Amino acid sequence: MDLPSLDGMAAFIRRTCTTSKAHAEFDSPAARDAGEAGPGAAAGGAPQASASAAAGEQPPASGREADWRLAEQAREDGQPQEATVVGWNRGGLLVHWRNLQGFLPASQLQHMIRYTTDDERDAAFASRVGEVLRLRIIEVDRGRKRLVFSERALQWGPGNGQSLWDDLRPGQVRRGRVRNLCDFGAFVDLGGIDGLIHISELSWRHVRHPSDVLRIGQDVDAYIMSIEPERKRVALSLKKLTEDPWQRVGERYRVGETIEGTVTNVLNFGAFVRIEEGIEGLIHISEFGNGNIAHPRDAVSEGDRLVVRVIGIDVPNRRLALSLRLD
Numbered sequence: 001m002d003l004p005s006l007d008g009m010a011a012f013i014r015r016t017c018t019t020s021k022a023h024a025e026f027d028s029p030a031a032r033d034a035g036e037a038g039p040g041a042a043a044g045g046a047p048q049a050s051a052s053a054a055a056g057e058q059p060p061a062s063g064r065e066a067d068w069r070l071a072e073q074a075r076e077d078g079q080p081q082e083a084t085v086v087g088w089n090r091g092g093l094l095v096h097w098r099n100l101q102g103f104l105p106a107s108q109l110q111h112m113i114r115y116t117t118d119d120e121r122d123a124a125f126a127s128r129v130g131e132v133l134r135l136r137i138i139e140v141d142r143g144r145k146r147l148v149f150s151e152r153a154l155q156w157g158p159g160n161g162q163s164l165w166d167d168l169r170p171g172q173v174r175r176g177r178v179r180n181l182c183d184f185g186a187f188v189d190l191g192g193i194d195g196l197i198h199i200s201e202l203s204w205r206h207v208r209h210p211s212d213v214l215r216i217g218q219d220v221d222a223y224i225m226s227i228e229p230e231r232k233r234v235a236l237s238l239k240k241l242t243e244d245p246w247q248r249v250g251e252r253y254r255v256g257e258t259i260e261g262t263v264t265n266v267l268n269f270g271a272f273v274r275i276e277e278g279i280e281g282l283i284h285i286s287e288f289g290n291g292n293i294a295h296p297r298d299a300v301s302e303g304d305r306l307v308v309r310v311i312g313i314d315v316p317n318r319r320l321a322l323s324l325r326l327d
Contacts, residue, residue: 067098068142075137080154084132088125090118095133095149102147104135107180107187107194110151152192164193165229172224173241178217181210188222188236195234197222204239204246204278206264213238245278250315258326263304271296273308273322281320283308288324299324 074081083095083102092105139148168174168190176188176195185198202213214220222236253259253275261273261281270284283306288299300306312321 064099067100068140070098071100071137071140071147072142075140078136078153080134080136081149082132083135083149085128085130087129088122090121093125093128095135097147097149100147102137102149104133104149104151108138108148108150108152110154164191165227168193168224168227168234170224170226173221174224174236175219176222176236177219178214181214181216183209186210186214188220190222190234193234195222195224195236197236197238201225201235201237201239204242204244205274206272206280245276246315246318249279249313249320253310253313253320255310255313258307258309260305260307261322263300263302263306266296266300266302268295271300273306275320279320281308281310281322283322283324287311287322 081097083097083104085093085104086096086101087094092103092108095102095104133149133151134154135149135151136153137147138150138153139146141147174190174195176190178186179189179194180187183199185196186202187194187196197210197214199207199210202210207213220238221241222238223240225235225237225240227234259275261275263271264274264280265272268285270282270287272280272282274280283296283300285293285296288296293299306324307326308322308324309326310320311323312319314320
């Protein structure tokens with residue numbers, strides 16, 4: 001069975017935004033010494049053990065080695081496997097398969113688990129403990145004790161993954177669903193392939209966090225910036241679907257004129273002021289007036305409406321210099 005895109009899913013797991021304690025434990029000396037294949041702790045650090053371990057028994061090393069070989073084969077042929085949920089961490093579910101433990105990232109669940117607090121997340125994950133799930137193995141790394149499963153991969157038939165990659169082109173606009181948000185961007189499911197909208201590509205304006213623009217489960221149109229099939233990466237953009245406001249700055253504003261704006265950020269060297277959607281200028285601390293101030297916060301705060309004077313325009317570098325000195 002041809003499932004080349006499973007490599008892409010595994011690559012996505014390695015760069016997913018929620019750091020998995022399970023993966024950290026894969027690489028720990030303790031995990032290597034114990035010969036455990038995967039995460040050994042659930043939420044709160046409580047260890048989860050198989051029935052044999054609970055009975056004081058450990059499977060022989062030869063049995064574990066045989067199971068690693070079976071895992072490799074299962075990944076190659078794409079055959080569904082049954083694994084039991086034995087615990088969880090903030091990144092997903094911990095599962096038991098044969099004599100090995102593995103990890104099922106939340107991003108690879110067929111149905112997204114939605115939550116707004118850690119307690120809601122833990123309750124949702126805890127409710128899955130004991131379930132026997134039908135999964136596919138998408139990554140096996142014996143040396144790093146890494147065994148990763150996916151429920152989403154069950155939807156793919158022979159060659160389906162490759163056909164999805166072959167159908168993608170830079171410049172296309174694709175409909176997708178937001179699957180995860182993290183500090184550096186948003187992951188969007190394009191129908192079996194995950195693309196990343198970097199935080200800098202969410203809007204022409206400054207975005208503090210992707211959750212200010214998107215929510216998990218939201219359907220969005222995204223512009224395909226680039227595709228790297230060999231690395232299984234798709235770069236997406238939202239802002240490229242709208243006009244770049246800086247293209248009109250030179251026509252709309254002139255040095256010396258006074259305009260209104262809203263303070264968006266105050267730093268030790270000055271304050272940023274939004275003039276219009278996607279256009280922000282900087283009031284350097286030296287341009288705050290005649291009096292000496294120790295910090296710009298002594299004079300302005302986020303959300304303040306100000307009248308400022310334009311003292312410099314640099315369209316190529318997207319810089320707009322402003323001043324509170326109006327004369």
